[in-house]
Amino acid sequence: MTSELPGPLLVIEDLHVSVGDREILRGVDLTIQEGETHVLLGPNGGGKSTLLNTIVGMPGYRVTGGRILFKGVDLADLEIDERARMGIGIAFQRPPAVRGVRLRQMLEVAARGEVAEDAIARLDEELNLGHMLERDVNMGFSGGEAKRSEMAQLLAQMPDLALFDEPESGVDLDNIAVVGGAMNALLKGEARISERTRAGLIITHTGHILEFVNADVAHVLYSGRLACKGNPLDLIEEISSHGYDACVECKLCQTLS
Amino acid sequence: MPDTQLSPGAIARLEEIRIAAESAIDKQAALGPDVDITRFKTVSEQQKIETLESLQKQVKETVIHSGFMADESDRSASYFQMDRTPIYERVQKAFDDAIEITSTEDALRLWPEEMIEKYWWRAVMPDKDKYTALVALHQTEGYFIRVKAGRKVEKPIQACLFVSESNVSQNVHNIIIVEDGAEANVITGCNVHVDVKEGLHAGISEFYVGKGAKLTFTMVHNWAADFSVRPRTGVVVDDDGVYINNYVLLTPVKSIQAFPVAKLVGKRSTAVFNSIVYGLKDSIIDLGSEAQLIGEGSRSEAVARTVSMDQSTVYSRGRLIGRTNDCKAHLDCRGIVQSAESTQWAIPDLASEGAPGAELSHEAAISPIAAEEIYYLMTRGLPKDEAVSMITRGFVNIDIPGLPDVLRKQIDKAIEETSKEAM
Ligand SMILES: Nc1ncnc2c1ncn2[C@@H]1O[C@H](COP(=O)(O)OP(=O)(O)O)[C@@H](O)[C@H]1O
Ligand SMILES: [Mg+2]
Numbered sequence: 212m213t214s215e216l217p218g219p220l221l222v223i224e225d226l227h228v229s230v231g232d233r234e235i236l237r238g239v240d241l242t243i244q245e246g247e248t249h250v251l252l253g254p255n256g257g258g259k260s261t262l263l264n265t266i267v268g269m270p271g272y273r274v275t276g277g278r279i280l281f282k283g284v285d286l287a288d289l290e291i292d293e294r295a296r297m298g299i300g301i302a303f304q305r306p307p308a309v310r311g312v313r314l315r316q317m318l319e320v321a322a323r324g325e326v327a328e329d330a331i332a333r334l335d336e337e338l339n340l341g342h343m344l345e346r347d348v349n350m351g352f353s354g355g356e357a358k359r360s361e362m363a364q365l366l367a368q369m370p371d372l373a374l375f376d377e378p379e380s381g382v383d384l385d386n387i388a389v390v391g392g393a394m395n396a397l398l399k400g401e402a403r404i405s406e407r408t409r410a411g412l413i414i415t416h417t418g419h420i421l422e423f424v425n426a427d428v429a430h431v432l433y434s435g436r437l438a439c440k441g442n443p444l445d446l447i448e449e450i451s452s453h454g455y456d457a458c459v460e461c462k463l464c465q466t467l468s
Numbered sequence: 469m470p471d472t473q474l475s476p477g478a479i480a481r482l483e484e485i486r487i488a489a490e491s492a493i494d495k496q497a498a499l500g501p502d503v504d505i506t507r508f509k510t511v512s513e514q515q516k517i518e519t520l521e522s523l524q525k526q527v528k529e530t531v532i533h534s535g536f537m538a539d540e541s542d543r544s545a546s547y548f549q550m551d552r553t554p555i556y557e558r559v560q561k562a563f564d565d566a567i568e569i570t571s572t573e574d575a576l577r578l579w580p581e582e583m584i585e586k587y588w589w590r591a592v593m594p595d596k597d598k599y600t601a602l603v604a605l606h607q608t609e610g611y612f613i614r615v616k617a618g619r620k621v622e623k624p625i626q627a628c629l630f631v632s633e634s635n636v637s638q639n640v641h642n643i644i645i646v647e648d649g650a651e652a653n654v655i656t657g658c659n660v661h662v663d664v665k666e667g668l669h670a671g672i673s674e675f676y677v678g679k680g681a682k683l684t685f686t687m688v689h690n691w692a693a694d695f696s697v698r699p700r701t702g703v704v705v706d707d708d709g710v711y712i713n714n715y716v717l718l719t720p721v722k723s724i725q726a727f728p729v730a731k732l733v734g735k736r737s738t739a740v741f742n743s744i745v746y747g748l749k750d751s752i753i754d755l756g757s758e759a760q761l762i763g764e765g766s767r768s769e770a771v772a773r774t775v776s777m778d779q780s781t782v783y784s785r786g787r788l789i790g791r792t793n794d795c796k797a798h799l800d801c802r803g804i805v806q807s808a809e810s811t812q813w814a815i816p817d818l819a820s821e822g823a824p825g826a827e828l829s830h831e832a833a834i835s836p837i838a839a840e841e842i843y844y845l846m847t848r849g850l851p852k853d854e855a856v857s858m859i860t861r862g863f864v865n866i867d868i869p870g871l872p873d874v875l876r877k878q879i880d881k882a883i884e885e886t887s888k889e890a891m
Contacts, residue, residue, distance in 0.1 A: 267847055270839070295849035309841045311862020321848040347862070364848060
């Protein structure tokens with residue numbers, strides 16, 4: 212099955228996306244190969260979450276130009292759930308609370324069926340879920356709890372492409388370590404179901420999460436485009452000392468177009 | 469009715485009830501569409517049966533939807549009334565000395581003085597409206613259940629009021645007494661035969677929860693689309709007593725209007741009302757509850773979940789009346805309207821009567837399922853219709869103690885069917 216897929220896992224070509232009547236993304240190009248972990252940097256409000264939401268197919272993010280190919284298939288006409296079943300997963304920055312639906316049920320949904328007790332026990336151990344399993348998902352969860360819950364759902368789903376929207380925001384250091392550990396297990400770990408090597412795309416502001424997860428390459432989303440790419444830690448360092456405006460001009464960046 | 473040896477006091481009281489009822493026979497109810505009660509004849513006599521298994525197959529299949537099991541291994545006692553006849557009354561051997569179950573008319577014959585003094589039309593007034601009057605004047609039995617002091621009976625007691633004919637009114641008067649320190653879990657189903665069309669069910673229920681006693685009362689209604697239903701319920705709860713009322717309505721009905729009242733007269737007494745209501749077809753549903761917080765330290769909570777479809781109209785009411793300084797109560801009623809032709813009202817109603825310390829609160833909401841929540845479930849791979857039904861199931865999945873499994877499954881099934889339609 213996997214060997215029949217010749218091209219990259221994800222190809223985004225000249226993607227234009229509008230929210231309401233505002234164009235947020237203005238020609239994004241990005242290719243992610245199997246097994247790669249990419250980082251997405253960029254100023255607040257720059258459109259990073261917009262890109263992730265567009266990939267998963269959230270309504271309201273209108274593609275006005277370009278296309279997204281996943282495993283060679285154009286996603287344009289696919290619903291959110293179809294994309295998920297094809298192997299796209301996301302950990303939201305601020306997932307909504309759903310009254311009456313427990314985290315345990317979300318894990319079952321993500322795993323498509325009953326989750327074996329020992330699988331739950333492993334997730335519980337890794338992410339310290341405890342009583343959260345029987346609580347309504349995200350209802351009154353603390354920042355750290357919400358992130359751990361998102362990670363548990365991704366680990367149950369085991370998507371081929373995992374998208375992480377600011378996995379470390381609003382989380383203390385202990386929780387970052389736990390979340391980072393789970394990301395590592397997902398992207399690089401051995402607990403894989405399929406043969407495929409998983410890929411990831413991580414939005415981060417601070418780069419703290421990169422102490423736990425090895426990323427191959429970072430991109431800066433600036434003015435609606437991926438303005439440059441480079442080594443993740445170097446780019447973060449450059450941005451934290453000189454800011455985004457300077458960064459996209461600097462020599463560290465390999466300009467794309 | 470009781471024989472001649474009644475005390476003058478008891479005779480006078482029965483006379484008082486009769487006069488009050490006669491004065492109210494044309495009195496329209498405060499809520500709900502008016503029903504012309506003169507159109508219906510009284511339900512007929514039926515044959516007694518030896519075992520529940522001997523009920524018609526179709527009847528058994530109907531009543532199982534309200535949690536009534538022909539196989540009594542998970543039940544402590546059973547009462548089955550077909551039309552006007554109590555065709556089956558039985559207490560399981562192990563509970564012989566803990567439970568009394570009979571028809572109310574037999575109870576009145578057996579213990580006339582006690583019944584009239586303490587329980588007969590003491591929690592519901594006969595002149596409340598034409599439906600109470602109808603039952604007071606033309607009663608067709610009803611169940612009497614008593615759980616003896618100190619006996620905690622976990623296994624449910626089941627009662628079924630069944631109507632097999634069209635164009636009749638069944639006028640039942642039910643009494644449940646849970647004596648001091650006792651506990652009971654009563655499941656009652658009201659059902660009609662599949663062929664029944666029009667009819668009226670007027671049901672008076674008077675419940676008495678003793679000191680430190682607990683009554684969990686679960687009622688499932690399974691009516692026909694042309695049936696009118698007018699229950700009138702009064703509950704009196706003594707010191708440290710707990711009353712839990714669960715109500716489930718999943719089938720269409722012409723109209724139902726009920727507003728059970730719990731009088732929390734005892735210190736630290738509690739009343740909890742849980743209800744799950746599906747408004748289907750052109751049903752008119754007007755339901756609510758009232759808690760009167762009279763005893764020091766009394767508490768109450770009412771949780772209602774309403775999903776309305778088709779052309780249904782649903783009123784979800786809740787009234788809390790604080791009459792003592794140390795009391796606390798909360799209402800939580802939420803509705804989802806799933807059809808552009810359906811109407812829902814949420815009507816919370818709070819009063820503190822000379823009780824400056826009373827803490828009464830409510831949350832009432834009518835809103836659709838948030839699209840954001842549906843999308844969230846979809847990102848985990850769930851198709852839209854399944855996401856909607858899962859969230860709807862969660863919405864009505866309130867924690868109902870004592871709800872039989874079969875009912876939980878029924879509720880799930882109703883949600884699945886209606887969520888598909890709603891797409
Ligand atoms: N669902 C939405 N509704 C309205 N505006 C949105 C929505 N999502 C994003 N935007 C707008 O798009 C722009 C980019 O936002 P976002 O993608 O969240 O940026 P980032 O994640 O890089 O901080 C912002 O101006 C934001 O207000
Ligand atoms: Mg963002």
